[in-house]
Amino acid sequence: MLRGVLEWLDDRTGIVSGVQHFLDEDIPASSGWHQVFGSIAMFGFLVQAVTGILLALNYAPTAGEAYYSLKYIVMEVTGGRLIRQLHHWGASLMIVIVALHMIQVFIWGGYKKPREATWIVGVVLLLMTLGYGLTGYLLPWDNRAYWGTVVATQISASAPGAGPYIARLMGVVDGAIGSVTFARFYAIHVLLLPPATMALMLLHVFLVRRHGVAPLPGDEALPKKKFYPGQVFKDTLAIFIYFAILYTLAVVARVPLERMADPTDTSYIPRPDWYFLFLFQLLKLFPGSLEMIGSIVLPTLAIIALFAAPFIDRSKMVMVRQRGFAVSLVLLAAAAWGSLTYAAVAGTPKSAQSEYDATLVEPWQHLTPKELIKPDAAAPEFAKLAARTYLKSGCTACHVANGEGGKLGPPLNAIMFRRDRAWLEAHFIEPQKMVPGSTMPPYKFAPPEMAAMLDWLLKLPPD
Amino acid sequence: MLQGPDRRNFLVLAIQGLGAVITGALGVPALTYLFSPAKTKNDATWIDVADLAKLPAGEPAEIIFSRKRVDGWKVVTEKTSAWVVKTGETEAFALAPACTHLGCAYHWKQESKEFTCPCHASSFSIDGKVQAGPAPRALDRYESRVVNGKVQVGRVVSSESSGANGGKA
Numbered sequence: 001m002l003r004g005v006l007e008w009l010d011d012r013t014g015i016v017s018g019v020q021h022f023l024d025e026d027i028p029a030s031s032g033w034h035q036v037f038g039s040i041a042m043f044g045f046l047v048q049a050v051t052g053i054l055l056a057l058n059y060a061p062t063a064g065e066a067y068y069s070l071k072y073i074v075m076e077v078t079g080g081r082l083i084r085q086l087h088h089w090g091a092s093l094m095i096v097i098v099a100l101h102m103i104q105v106f107i108w109g110g111y112k113k114p115r116e117a118t119w120i121v122g123v124v125l126l127l128m129t130l131g132y133g134l135t136g137y138l139l140p141w142d143n144r145a146y147w148g149t150v151v152a153t154q155i156s157a158s159a160p161g162a163g164p165y166i167a168r169l170m171g172v173v174d175g176a177i178g179s180v181t182f183a184r185f186y187a188i189h190v191l192l193l194p195p196a197t198m199a200l201m202l203l204h205v206f207l208v209r210r211h212g213v214a215p216l217p218g219d220e221a222l223p224k225k226k227f228y229p230g231q232v233f234k235d236t237l238a239i240f241i242y243f244a245i246l247y248t249l250a251v252v253a254r255v256p257l258e259r260m261a262d263p264t265d266t267s268y269i270p271r272p273d274w275y276f277l278f279l280f281q282l283l284k285l286f287p288g289s290l291e292m293i294g295s296i297v298l299p300t301l302a303i304i305a306l307f308a309a310p311f312i313d314r315s316k317m318v319m320v321r322q323r324g325f326a327v328s329l330v331l332l333a334a335a336a337w338g339s340l341t342y343a344a345v346a347g348t349p350k351s352a353q354s355e356y357d358a359t360l361v362e363p364w365q366h367l368t369p370k371e372l373i374k375p376d377a378a379a380p381e382f383a384k385l386a387a388r389t390y391l392k393s394g395c396t397a398c399h400v401a402n403g404e405g406g407k408l409g410p411p412l413n414a415i416m417f418r419r420d421r422a423w424l425e426a427h428f429i430e431p432q433k434m435v436p437g438s439t440m441p442p443y444k445f446a447p448p449e450m451a452a453m454l455d456w457l458l459k460l461p462p463d
Numbered sequence: 464m465l466q467g468p469d470r471r472n473f474l475v476l477a478i479q480g481l482g483a484v485i486t487g488a489l490g491v492p493a494l495t496y497l498f499s500p501a502k503t504k505n506d507a508t509w510i511d512v513a514d515l516a517k518l519p520a521g522e523p524a525e526i527i528f529s530r531k532r533v534d535g536w537k538v539v540t541e542k543t544s545a546w547v548v549k550t551g552e553t554e555a556f557a558l559a560p561a562c563t564h565l566g567c568a569y570h571w572k573q574e575s576k577e578f579t580c581p582c583h584a585s586s587f588s589i590d591g592k593v594q595a596g597p598a599p600r601a602l603d604r605y606e607s608r609v610v611n612g613k614v615q616v617g618r619v620v621s622s623e624s625s626g627a628n629g630g631k632a
C-alpha cells in the first residue's frame with residue numbers, strides 16, 4: 001500500500017528518487033565528524049523558523065505593543081516562555097555554529113579552488129546571521145532592546161559617506177529610533193531575511209553537491225563512502241547534541257524582559273548581545289577621531305578578508321597538520337575576540353536595570369498601601385508590615401506608590417533603578433544629608449520595620 | 464562493532480529515533496502553545512445596565528453599555544448590548560445580542576412579539592426560545608441580578624451549558 005503510494009508519487013513528481021539520489025551522494029573517505037557543522041546550522045535555522053513563527057502568532061509588531069505582547073507570551077501563554085527562550089538561545093547558538101562551521105572549513109582549506117563560490121555564499125550567510133541578531137535584538141522593545149539598537153544605529157550612521165543614507169534606511173530620525181525603525185527591523189527580520197536565507201542555503205548546498213565535499217590528499221586512492229546512512233547518522237547525532245544543549249539552555253537560563261523601552265531614561269547603560277560585545281569593546285580602544293577605525297574600518301577589512309580568502313590562498317589542498325598558518329590565524333582571531341569580549345563583560349557593571357525582569361513581577365507588587373493592609377490581601381508579610389509603617393508615618397501625604405498618594409515628593413515606583421538599599425536607609429535616617437534642602441522629616445524606624453520598608457520600596461515596579 | 468546490513472539498520476533506526484525525539488520535544492510545546500487557553504484573569508464584574516423601574520413591562524429593551532474585556536495582552540473597554548426583559552418588580556433577565564445560528568444581531572419585532580434575525584430568518588420568543596429558522600439553540604443569556612433597583616449583568620452563559628432556558632422550542 002505505502003509502496004504503491006510512493007511509486008505513484010515518484011512517477012508523477014520524481015520526489016522520491018530525487019531524495020534517494022540526494023542521500024546516495026558519494027563522499028570522500030576522509031569525511032567524518034568534522035563536517036557536521038553545516039547540517040547543524042541548517043537545523044538551527046529550522047528551529048529559529050519554527051519558534052519564530054510561533055512567536056509571531058502571538059506578537060504585536062509595533063513599537064510599544066510589542067513589549068506587552070511578548071510579556072503576554074512569556075507570562076500567560078502556556079509554553080510561551082519556553083518558545084521565546086528557544087528562539088533567544090537558538091539565535092546565540094546559531095552564531096556559535098556558523099562560526100564553528102566557517103572555522104572548520106577554513107582550517108581544512110575547503111574554500112580553495114573550485115569551491116570559492118561556496119565559501120563566498122557562506123560568508124554572506126554569516127553576515128545574514130548577524131543581521132538577524134541585530135534586527136531581532138530590537139523586537140522585545142524593552143530598554144535593553146531600545147538602547148542597544150540606539151548604539152548600533154549610531155555606529156552605522158557614522159560611516160563615512162554612506163552613514164546618513166544607512167540611517168535613513170533604518171528609519172532613524174535625528175539620531176532617534178522609534179516606530180519606523182521598529183517596523184523596518186521587524187520587516188527585515190521576518191520578511192526579507194528568511195526567504196533570502198533559504199535561497200542562499202539552497203545555493204550553498206547545491207554548490208557543495210556540484211563540487212562534492214572537499215577531498216584531502218590521499219582520498220583519490222581510497223574507495224568513496226556514501227552520505228547515507230553513515231554521515232547522516234553522524235550529522236543527526238551532532239544535531240541531537242546541539243538540540244539537547246539548546247533545550248537545556250531554554251529551560252534553565254531565564255531570558256529577562258526588562259522595563260519597557262524608555263527613550264527618556266538617560267541612566268540606562270546600553271550593551272549589545274554577547275556576540276557583538278567585542279565590537280563594542282573595540283570602539284573603546286580607538287578614542288576620539290580614531291573611533292571610525294574600530295567601528296567601520298576594521299570590521300569592513302575583516303569582511304573583505306573573509307570574502308577574499310580563497311583568492312589570497314591559492315595553494316593546493318594539504319593535510320590539516322600542514323595548515324599551521326591557518327590554525328594560527330584562527331587562534332589569533334579567537335584570542336582577540338575572546339579578550340575583547342572578556343574585557344567588555346568585566347567592564348560592564350551590573351545594574352538594577354539589567355537585573356530587573358518584568359515577567360517576574362507578582363500581582364501584589366502592584367497593590368497600593370491601603371490595599372496591602374487589608375487582612376485578606378495576598379501579599380508577603382514584609383509588604384504588609386511596610387504598608388502599615390508607610391501609612392502610619394504619613395508617607396502618602398507626599399509620595400505616590402502604585403498610583404496612590406501626594407505629589408510633593410518624588411514618586412516611589414521604579415526607585416529600584418535610581419537608588420540602592422544603603423542610600424535609602426541613610427536617607428530615611430537623615431534625609432538632608434543625602435538630599436540637601438530636602439523637606440522630608442527623618443524616620444528612625446525600628447530594624448524590622450526599616451528592613452520591610454526597604455524591601456518593599458525596592459519591589460515597587462516601574463510600570 | 465556492527466558490520467554490513469546490521470550496521471546499516473542500526474544507523475537508520477538511530478537517525479529516525481533521534482529525529483522523532485527532536486520532533487516531539489519541539490512539537491508538544493508548540494501544540495500546547497497554540498491550543499491551550501492563556502492564563503488570563505477574567506474577573507467577572509457586575510455592570511449596572513438599567514434602572515428596573517424605567518424598563519417597559521412585557522417588552523424587551525435594547526441597552527447599550529460598555530464593559531472591560533481582556534483581549535490578549537490588552538484590556539479593552541468596548542461597547543456591547545443586551546436585550547433586557549423585565550419579568551417582575553424585582554426581576555429581569557438579559558439576552559446576549561448575537562443570534563445563536565451564526566452570530567448576526569437580531570431585533571425585536573413589536574407586531575409579531577418576537578425576535579427575528581435578518582440573516583437567515585431565525586426567530587425567537589421573548590424568553591429566547593427558538594420559534595423558527597436554523598438557530599440551533601435558545602438565545603444566550605447574561606448572568607444577571609437586580610440590586611437596589613438596578614439590573615446588573617455579568618458574563619454570558621451559553622443557553623446550552625446552563626440549560627436554564629431550554630433547548631429548541
Ligand code: FES
Pocket residue numbers: 562563564565566567580581582583584585596597598
Ligand atoms: S445568523 Fe441568525 S439566522 Fe443565521
